[in-house]
Amino acid sequence: MTTTATTAAPAGREPLSRSPWRDVPAYRQIIGSRLRTTLAYRQNVFFLLAILVLQIFILRKVWTALYQGHTTVDGLTLHAMLVYITLANLQNWVLQDPTISFYMYNRVREGQVAFDLVRPVGFVPQMFAHLVGSSFATVIFGLVALPFIFFAGTLGAPDSPTALLLYLASFVLAYVIMTLLTLMLGMIAFWTTEISGLEMLYRLINQFFAGALVPVSLFPGAIRIIADVLPFQATTYTPVALYVGRIRGADALGAVGVQAVWVVVLIFASWAMWQRALHRVVVQGG
Amino acid sequence: MPPVIRVENLVKEFRRPRKQVGRFGAVRTLFTRQFDSVRAVDQVNFAIEPGELVGYIGPNGAGKSTTIKMMTGILVPTSGTVEVGGLVPWRERERNAMQIGVVFGQRSQLWWDLPLIESFNLIAKLYRVPDAKYKRNLERFIALLDMEEFLDRPVRQLSLGQRMRGDLAASMLYEPQILYLDEPTIGLDVVAKENMRIFIEEMNRDSGTTIVLTTHDLADVERLCRRLILIDHGHVLYDGAVEQLKTKYAPHRILVVELEPDAVSSGRRIDAADVPGAEIVEQADGVARIQFESSRTPVQDLIAALNARYPIADLSIVEPDLEGVVRQIYDERVPVA
Amino acid sequence: MSTLRVAWTLERAALRGQLEYRVNFIVSTFMGIAYQGSGFAFIYVVLHSFHTIGGWDFNDLAFLYSLRLLAHACCYLPFNQIDFLDVTIREGKFDRYLVRPMNPLLQLMTNRFQINAVGDVLTASALFIYAASIAHVDFSPWHIAYLVLAVIGGALAEAGFVLAVSSLAFRFLETWAAAFLVDNIYLMFGSYPMRVFGATTAWIMTWIIPVAFVAYIPASVLLNRTSGLHIASFIAYGAPVIGLLWFVAGYQIWRFQVRHYQSSGS
Numbered sequence: 001m002t003t004t005a006t007t008a009a010p011a012g013r014e015p016l017s018r019s020p021w022r023d024v025p026a027y028r029q030i031i032g033s034r035l036r037t038t039l040a041y042r043q044n045v046f047f048l049l050a051i052l053v054l055q056i057f058i059l060r061k062v063w064t065a066l067y068q069g070h071t072t073v074d075g076l077t078l079h080a081m082l083v084y085i086t087l088a089n090l091q092n093w094v095l096q097d098p099t100i101s102f103y104m105y106n107r108v109r110e111g112q113v114a115f116d117l118v119r120p121v122g123f124v125p126q127m128f129a130h131l132v133g134s135s136f137a138t139v140i141f142g143l144v145a146l147p148f149i150f151f152a153g154t155l156g157a158p159d160s161p162t163a164l165l166l167y168l169a170s171f172v173l174a175y176v177i178m179t180l181l182t183l184m185l186g187m188i189a190f191w192t193t194e195i196s197g198l199e200m201l202y203r204l205i206n207q208f209f210a211g212a213l214v215p216v217s218l219f220p221g222a223i224r225i226i227a228d229v230l231p232f233q234a235t236t237y238t239p240v241a242l243y244v245g246r247i248r249g250a251d252a253l254g255a256v257g258v259q260a261v262w263v264v265v266l267i268f269a270s271w272a273m274w275q276r277a278l279h280r281v282v283v284q285g286g
Numbered sequence: 287m288p289p290v291i292r293v294e295n296l297v298k299e300f301r302r303p304r305k306q307v308g309r310f311g312a313v314r315t316l317f318t319r320q321f322d323s324v325r326a327v328d329q330v331n332f333a334i335e336p337g338e339l340v341g342y343i344g345p346n347g348a349g350k351s352t353t354i355k356m357m358t359g360i361l362v363p364t365s366g367t368v369e370v371g372g373l374v375p376w377r378e379r380e381r382n383a384m385q386i387g388v389v390f391g392q393r394s395q396l397w398w399d400l401p402l403i404e405s406f407n408l409i410a411k412l413y414r415v416p417d418a419k420y421k422r423n424l425e426r427f428i429a430l431l432d433m434e435e436f437l438d439r440p441v442r443q444l445s446l447g448q449r450m451r452g453d454l455a456a457s458m459l460y461e462p463q464i465l466y467l468d469e470p471t472i473g474l475d476v477v478a479k480e481n482m483r484i485f486i487e488e489m490n491r492d493s494g495t496t497i498v499l500t501t502h503d504l505a506d507v508e509r510l511c512r513r514l515i516l517i518d519h520g521h522v523l524y525d526g527a528v529e530q531l532k533t534k535y536a537p538h539r540i541l542v543v544e545l546e547p548d549a550v551s552s553g554r555r556i557d558a559a560d561v562p563g564a565e566i567v568e569q570a571d572g573v574a575r576i577q578f579e580s581s582r583t584p585v586q587d588l589i590a591a592l593n594a595r596y597p598i599a600d601l602s603i604v605e606p607d608l609e610g611v612v613r614q615i616y617d618e619r620v621p622v623a
Numbered sequence: 624m625s626t627l628r629v630a631w632t633l634e635r636a637a638l639r640g641q642l643e644y645r646v647n648f649i650v651s652t653f654m655g656i657a658y659q660g661s662g663f664a665f666i667y668v669v670l671h672s673f674h675t676i677g678g679w680d681f682n683d684l685a686f687l688y689s690l691r692l693l694a695h696a697c698c699y700l701p702f703n704q705i706d707f708l709d710v711t712i713r714e715g716k717f718d719r720y721l722v723r724p725m726n727p728l729l730q731l732m733t734n735r736f737q738i739n740a741v742g743d744v745l746t747a748s749a750l751f752i753y754a755a756s757i758a759h760v761d762f763s764p765w766h767i768a769y770l771v772l773a774v775i776g777g778a779l780a781e782a783g784f785v786l787a788v789s790s791l792a793f794r795f796l797e798t799w800a801a802a803f804l805v806d807n808i809y810l811m812f813g814s815y816p817m818r819v820f821g822a823t824t825a826w827i828m829t830w831i832i833p834v835a836f837v838a839y840i841p842a843s844v845l846l847n848r849t850s851g852l853h854i855a856s857f858i859a860y861g862a863p864v865i866g867l868l869w870f871v872a873g874y875q876i877w878r879f880q881v882r883h884y885q886s887s888g889s
Contacts, residue, residue, distance in 0.1 A: 047800035051807045058811050058820070065819045066673045073672060201654055204661040213665045220671040223664075300887065360721045362885045376885060383724035393715050399640035411632050412723060414625065 027129040034133030045137075049145045052093045057152040059085045059213065074217055079156065080244045084215060086153030088240040091171070092212040094135070094142045095178040095235060096203065127186060131179050159245025166252050170239035173259040178235045180266040181206075187270070187277050211237030217246060231266065234259045288372075289333035290464060290496050291357065296366035298327040298352050298520075326352040327363075328520035336463070339490045339497045341511035341528070343504070345616055349520040350500050354466055357498075358388055371463050384413060387457030391469030394453050396441040402452050403437045406459060413460035420459065427455040430485060447478035454485060464496045465489065471503055483509050504609045516615060523615055528608065535614065536606035538577045541588060545572040546597040560595055564588055575604075629725060633733035641736045652742030659692050659746060662814055677819040683846055684815075686758035689751040691813045691838035694777030696740070696747040702782045703737040706802045709792035712884075721885070728877065760845050769860070773841035776866025780833040781809060783866075783873025790880035805832075813837055817853055825853045833869050836862050 060082055067078040076084065149155065158164040185202055207213065209232040216227050216237040227233050238255045241247045247255050304320040327349045334340055344350045355361035356368050359375035359382050368375055375382045389395075396405040410420040428434055431451040436444055441452065450470065457465060467486065471479045487510055489495045499511060507514060507528065514531060516524040524531055541564070545554060550572030558566050564578035578588060585603065592598060666688060670681045679687070711717050711731060720727035760766070788805050792798045812834045817825035829835040835854075840862045843849055849856045858865070 044797070044800040047804045050804055054808065055811060058815070061820050061824075062669075062676060062815060065677045066669060070673070198654075201657050204658060208661055208664055214668050218672050219668055223668060355718070358722050360718050360885065362882075379721065380724040383722055386722070388719075388722045390715070390719070393719065395719055397636060397640060400636060404636065404639070408633065408636055411629055412725060414629075 030129035031133035082154035083156035167243040291334040341507035344517035387462040391472040540604040544600040637736035651739035685754040689754040692747040696743040698778035772863035776863030777837035779870035780866035783870035786873035787876040793880040
């Protein structure tokens with residue numbers, strides 16, 4: 001998805017290498033600077049972490065209250081459910097970055113995207129690098145938050161070694177899906193100038209349909225159907241449900257398969273969106 | 287008549303927690319007991335009479351805006367007195383606000399999204415201006431500042447010059463006794479600057495508004511102010527007439543003499559002996575710059591002496607400019623007696 | 624009082640300023656609905672499988688949730704600009720407020736009109752009317768009077784705390800994250816019966832951060848559940864008064880911070 005234009009080599013000079021590895025130093029630079037930026041604004045991250053910890057705390061309390069008088073619901077004991085909730089929230093938080101879309105949006109709004117488009121390193125790969133850098137930062141902060149989460153929620157071992165393996169594979173796919181979705185959200189900045197409300201909306205919908213508040217398996221009727229149609233489930237519910245053993249055996253492979261399908265679908269969707277965005281910038285001047 | 291602004295022994299000290307370096311620096315700074323003290327304003331004294339137009343100048347960080355903030359009621363002094371129109375600004379903030387107008391060159395007080403005329407209406411309401419008075423002032427300012435054509439445009443669409451005019455008008459709508467102007471001509475083109483100066487002059491002359499003008503553009507001061515207060519490092523370095531500052535600090539004028547082309551080509555030069563009481567600072571290519579002191583050497587004698595001996599093609603007199611004088615004072619940072 | 628009249632004039636001007644942008648009222652209202660509905664969706668889904676949370680069934684919880692939304696929307700409508708105090712200070716706009724003959728807080732509040740705030744109130748009202756109709760509430764005149772006072776009191780309780788927190792902007796540069804955290808605390812903790820959280824948390828959310836006074840305590844009174852409360856009944860009946868006291872306290876803290884700003888001129 002690089003947007004580097006085909007440049008004819010100026011007379012007398014070497015043709016520009018078109019190897020994808022040429023841009024790696026640039027990516028490393030972007031990742032590094034994003035990491036540093038996030039660390040510089042660490043007090044903001046701490047507040048966001050506080051919200052995460054509080055949310056996990058509340059969910060633990062609410063779920064404990066819900067389980068009054070029940071031992072297992074939907075095949076999960078209270079303990080397993082609490083592990084699910086804790087891990088799902090933590091993962092959902094780590095995968096998301098509230099600042100990236102805002103960053104992209106701002107660059108479009110302020111016209112700096114013109115520079116980004118003109119730079120030799122493609123815009124989309126640049127954004128990817130930003131997302132990766134941001135992920136490093138959130139993982140670091142997530143690790144810092146772990147002790148607090150330990151007290152606020154319930155951390156527990158996976159259901160089985162197989163569950164752990166499935167989880168890891170599923171997590172990778174979940175990461176890719178989430179990244180593609182964030183990318184697409186950022187691209188909306190090319191069409192509309194007011195996306196701050198949209199971003200909040202996205203995060204709420206994402207969080208809910210990803211199953212961070214309630215496992216998707218408990219969604220009733222019509223809501224379940226909507227959840228199955230959306231990709232959010234694949235970012236959080238699928239991997240964590242595998243972890244706690246809610247999904248086993250053949251179902252597990254099916255779930256991972258669905259994730260893979262989503263990856264493919266979203267790659268196409270984001271590519272198509274990018275083409276439209278480019279067209280819009282070129283034809284309409286952004 | 288008592289002064290309308292009285293500042294006595296004014297001191298403003300800022301205490302900032304000393305930034306802690308090292309691990310957890312940010313957190314430790316929050317809890318530190320070590321403070322750095324900065325005296326932004328240090329024993330400043332002056333009195334301004336009603337109807338004066340005073341220039342208040344100084345380099346960046348001199349303490350200008352801090353003094354102005356204390357005079358407008360935004361800041362509370364560490365010690366000393368400020369009395370404006372008989373009121374202590376920070377103690378009677380709202381009453382003081384009714385008698386002052388403030389224009390910040392960098393920040394408009396107008397409502398960004400509304401048509402200019404609506405900002406004026408709001409100001410009138412805010413300052414409880416009676417309808418008749420408001421209408422009268424409004425018409426006067428619209429004419430004076432030529433604002434008719436953009437009255438209905440939202441402020442965010444106005445050019446800098448138009449916006450500044452709006453800000454000036456807004457500050458005078460309720461006829462404040464005192465007007466504080468902070469960099470009112472910044473960023474304006476030559477024509478706009480001149481129009482602004484004319485308006486300021488007129489407010490001072492016709493309405494008797496006391497005006498304190500803070501600016502980096504000394505042409506503003508030279509044009510408008512008879513009195514100048516110069517502040518640096520929190521101290522007043524000079525407080526008096528602009529003219530006196532120049533004669534005291536730069537008593538010299540320069541007579542530029544240009545000799546006729548024939549004389550130049552034949553290598554003729556002005557001899558120092560022929561200009562007693564004056565000093566030839568520079569002479570090249572037939573142009574001589576002669577420095578003299580008006581008080582000691584009347585310029586007409588000098589010209590007559592030169593004219594008698596040399597074929598003069600052209601003459602001009604260069605006055606010391608305020609900027610040069612002020613720059614010297616900043617450099618030396620010595621209070622001018 | 625002429626001050627209030629002037630403030631009202633400024634507020635109307637702020638509204639006109641927003642209309643200049645032709646903000647789509649419907650769009651922002653829709654966003655508000657989605658935002659407010661999201662927490663509700665959680666309750667709906669879990670109660671489909673379970674039937675009560677801490678002894679409160681769906682109707683009770685819907686009532687509680689919508690009451691919280693209503694109080695919050697009523698707080699947000701006049702006080703939504705408070706969160707922008709840090710930007711206002713940084714841009715030098717607060718100094719301009721100090722130079723004008725009017726209370727700077729009122730000037731801050733009327734600086735800009737948040738169109739979606741009106742939408743939020745309408746949505747919350749609609750939701751509340753629905754929830755009230757299915758809840759087990761006895762709408763006697765006393766209860767209705769109490770309801771009105773409780774909504775106002777709840778709004779004041781939240782406003783007071785938000786005022787106090789946002790006045791930190793006078794001392795620290797960037798405070799949006801703190802404001803965001805407070806907003807979330809009210810959102811998350813305010814929608815459930817306090818007993819679910821245990822005694823300590825319930826106490827904190829009542830006496831340190833007045834979350835419980837916004838909706839839970841009034842809802843308990845109206846639903847006749849005062850026996851399950853973690854505080855004495857008579858305090859529960861006096862919730863609106865406590866809300867007012869919180870506002871007064873918050874305003875005093877604000878004024879204290881303004882005086883500090885005027886002394887240190889950060």
